Amino acid sequence: MSYFDVINPNELSEDKLPNGAEIIRHDENAFVNHYTSGNSFDELEEVKVDEKSHEAGIHFAFDFKIHPDGVKKLESLGNQIQSNSCVLQHSYVMFSYAYSISVVGDDEASGLVCQFRLMPINHTYRHPTGVTKGGVANSLQIEPPELLNPKLVIGGFSALDLVKENNGSYICQSAVTLESLRNLTANGVATLRVEMTIDSDFFDLGQYIDLNIRQAHVTPNSNAILGKILAGEEVPKCDWVISVGEGTRRDFHVHGVVLANASLSLKAAISSHMSIGNNLAMVSHENRFILPKLETEDMKVLLTFIYQRRYILPRFDAVSRIGTILTLLFRDDISNFFKYWEVELINKVQQLDRSKCLSTIVECIKALVMVHSAPKGALLAAYNAALVTAADAWQISEAKGKKVKREKLKKEIGRDWPIVDGVIELIEDFKDSVCGVEKSKYVH
Secondary structure (H helix, E strand, O other): OOOOOOHHHHHHHOOOOOOOOOOOOOOOOOOOOOOOOOOOOOOOOEEEEEOHHHOOEEEEEEEEOOOHHHHHHOOOOEEEOOOOOEEEEEEEEOEEEEEEEEEEEEOOOEEEEEEEEEEEEOOOOOOOOOOOOOOOOOOOOOOOOOEEEEEEEEEOHHHOOEEEEOOOOOEEEEEEEHHHHHHHHOOOOOEEEEHHHHHEEEHHHHOOOOOOOOOOOOHHHHHHHHHHHHHHOOOOOOOOEEEEEEOOOOOOOOOOOOHHOOHHHHHHHHHOOOOOOOOOEOOOOOOEEEEEEEEEEHHHHHHHHHHHHHOOOOOOHHHHHHHHHHHOOHHHHHHHHHHHHHHHHHHHHOOOOOOHHHHHHHHHHHHHHHHHHOOOOOOOHHHHHHHHHHHHHHHHHOOOOOOOOOHHHHHOOOOOOOOHHHHHHHHHHHHHHHHHHEEEEOOO
């Protein structure tokens, strides 16, 4: 079984709740757009605060919605409602939170009493973070940040302190009566405002993954030989041929000893002259094997690793088919492919000009298709980076009065795949979530 599969992001929903819990849907917009000036997500207004009462860092404020239909579900002890998640993002690091309101007591004078809890969800958005059986480890592991001075404001009244629990959640120790929540939502949807500050260092991606890894050094002569092989030329002492299924150049003249040194699977296939399933077909009476699922351009990834132990990023629409061969021949090196691919993807995304909406979103969609074609979580940091960049470019364009047209994006990508529609929807949903959070920089 290959590590590489195409995943439909439409199937990756945070709305799937266990134990038969009910999802309440309504027409009220979950988020209000706080980005209407054309500034980037990370262009922050600096706010000077008193160091005795406020911590320095990135300050977030967001309004959770509470719906009358949700309050009606709080009928007896143990009943609970939970919000959709809200994303706290800065640079390429994020963490999402949701609230729950639970009925925790029955006071003789006040009736049912409720408790507000702010719960950490995860460090990405609608992407799996668990390791599947036989899968690979997530590339990005981030623990929930320490929330500084977290506050809850209900209905515009005085702020209530949120206190951290051992499980990382934050609770409001001041009880809220169910009757007060009913009164709050008597005229429709109400808001629960949450504010907190997070240390700026938390959002430094470089502390979670190594962004400075270097490829193996190669000599000019090695590059010259590899260049000739990739051009389809015969080079001295070549004694084997690798053929591909499609492309302008089908045959690549290579060295058997180099193949054998690169992979135990290749060594066994060459010495026994035996095929490996349907992915590597050995030609009888010739020193030749065929990789029927690969194309000409794919061979740069394969042969660069075989000859130079360097990890080349494949084309966005080739990850799945190349990954099948990599899994077959270089299983022990798979994690290194992901490591180098991820850093290259992040570097490419960083260089995109977010003011150029169309081209930036298109490149980010390609990156996200690559991520979804790899094992779950293997390129998680690159996923976050591409998602943030695409959403930011999208909201900047809208703030300037330029609507983003989905059909134009799909035309530029050149692939009419269902996954592309899913990725575009994912970017738009993430954009709305991040735009719903007020963000500033607290300084002393």
